[in-house]
Amino acid sequence: MLAAMSGGVDSAVAAARIAEAGHDVTGIHLALSSNPQSYRTGARGCCTLEDSRDARRAADVIGIPFYIWDMAERFHHDVVEDFVNEYAAGRTPNPCLRCNEKIKFEAVLDRALALGFDAVATGHHARLSDGVLRRSVDEGKDQSYVLGVLTREQLAHAIFPLGDSTKAQVRAEAAERGLAVADKPDSHDICFIADGDTRAFLSERLGTSEGPIVDALTGQVVGSHEGAFGFTVGQRKGLRIDHPAGDGRPRYVLSIEPVSNTVTVGPRAALEVRGIVGERPVWNGHVPEPYEPIRCTVQLRAHGEVYGCRAQLSGDLLHIELDTPATGVAPGQGAVLYDGDTVIGSATIASAV
């Protein structure tokens, strides 16, 4: 088995567990930047020189072979460029989800299988029962959402050894095992944006171009911005609206129109959506493809709220009707469907009404 080791505590303990269970384990660290300095993020990211050293050291302690796999080109193409292009198209991508889909469980998995490995293990907090993805027992740390895009075939070769443990248990176990990463801080930010300033990262790549901020209720131009890509549906802060709204209520981003470079804002109530259309659906759970509507729940962003819904597949699209309205549903994010704590499918949000 191949253990993908980021240099963090989770993947180190995951590797240690499968090695202890008697599997023949090889550790790998993914080099995601051909110039590691450029993605340097202190101790929080997942692709610094320090992280690769931490991963190597953990592999030494566990007693497994360890190598660095250079995935920089694939990562740049499939994750970083995709991230920039999605923003340019007015959507809000989730790069972690994309990295799982395209890097860890496609590029790495394909290579691993070709080299004779059976599976790829990661330190994600999620469970796999008979090939079906479930939430971690640690609800606060659950990462089933960012894995919801994986196909049945991908899940068949995935191992998540941490799903039955809480983060606190994982940290304690790391300390017991003598893994020096036991008290390393969690990573939060996007690993390839060193300072966490997404807007600056995007304007460096997309350039700035001034455009209007339009109030949906009045149709009036209420301000200007330096690039529609800097905004996310549901965003309230940093709008720099010149004229207060007539109703005196705060304004939120309702939509982003990249061609005319227009950001439309409106009151919170206008953000509420009940219907969501998802594209590129993946059906990966224990229930058959719902060509008739089924009842389930849906999560619309990482660590986001869960909504009761009816879901139905038609053609290449997934239609979701929410029981209660949701706000801040951003095209480009994943919609992951659950039956209880079990993932049954997912799609990328295309539009919401």
Added chain:
Amino acid sequence: MGTAYLDHASTTPMLPEAIEAMTAQLGQVGNASSLHATGRRTRRVVEESRETIASALGARPSEVVFTAGGTEADNLAIKGLFWARKRPRILISAVEHHAALDPAHWLADNHGATVELLEVDEHGRVHPDTLRAAIERDPADVALVSVMWANNEVGTVQPIKELAAIAHEHGIPFHTDAVQAVAQLPVSFAESGVDAMTVSGHKVGGPIGVGALLLARGVDPVPVLHGGGQERDVRSGTLDAPAIAGFAAAVRSAVDRRADTADRLSILRDDLISRVREAVPDVIVNGHPTERLPGNAHFSFPGCEGDALLMLLDARGVECSTGSACSAGVAQPSHVLLAMGQDGARARGSLRFSLGHTSTMADVERVGEVIGLVVERARRAGLTSVSRS
């Protein structure tokens, strides 16, 4: 399952006589610079070692400057001679080890040097005409020439004597990194005519962390390390008597047995090449067909990534190297292979097997047994990394 260690060019096991000489000193106190009896005893060990190394390598004892290894010796030669000569041009072969190339580039970035890379042919050889043409563009402005004796990756041996003679026609000092050559090729400092020569302990069966720069009389690099003035003021720092004793014992033995070792290694190496060719008919052997280190076999496996091959071989107890520079562990295509005119893909699909004094026929047989399957798997994996959605 035993391990077939075929990475002697990275480091080779210590010879028993080197371990004995070194451990004998480890229990002794003494600073070779001290004036009392204990200091004198230590100094004697160091000086006898210096004489041993000098005689084994065709040098005078006063020409041996001990360092903490090959990298330091290369840095001292290149930076020190550049500073001493006060001229801008550094002529250096494109296939040098990073320990020589990087100091030159650092001087270019920080001290006004102009680095001119001497091109090599498809086998990795610097032609005398190439050096002559480079010098004659402006002989008065050349600070030094540096060309390695034998290449660490592909094993190609350079025409050092000829190259040094050309530099001398213009009074330019010539440095050679000979860390791979000693113990495998006949190396005489005096006969070669070079002015400065880098030697390393652990490449010849001595300890890691000790080496020497041989410096001809009248060749005085500016020091890189300043301090107590040891080693004729060129290299300060308390002399590491145990390591130096081990180094000298290793050089003595390795040079004494060199001819036999070279014969034995070239037979094993040729056998390894034919076994690999049999299992992988489209394999390409890199380096010079005849002018090469007897223990070096360097291959390109079309369609494979070198790091995949290395991992699969490692899992089967065969230890070799991709021979490429690793910064942050990310394999870059070898600058040596690129300089030899190979494309990036072929350069990335390369492996170096290097044999040494402990290599056996069983090691070679092991490679023959596993290389076919390993290459087949690496090829399948190579296909996955080029196809992307």
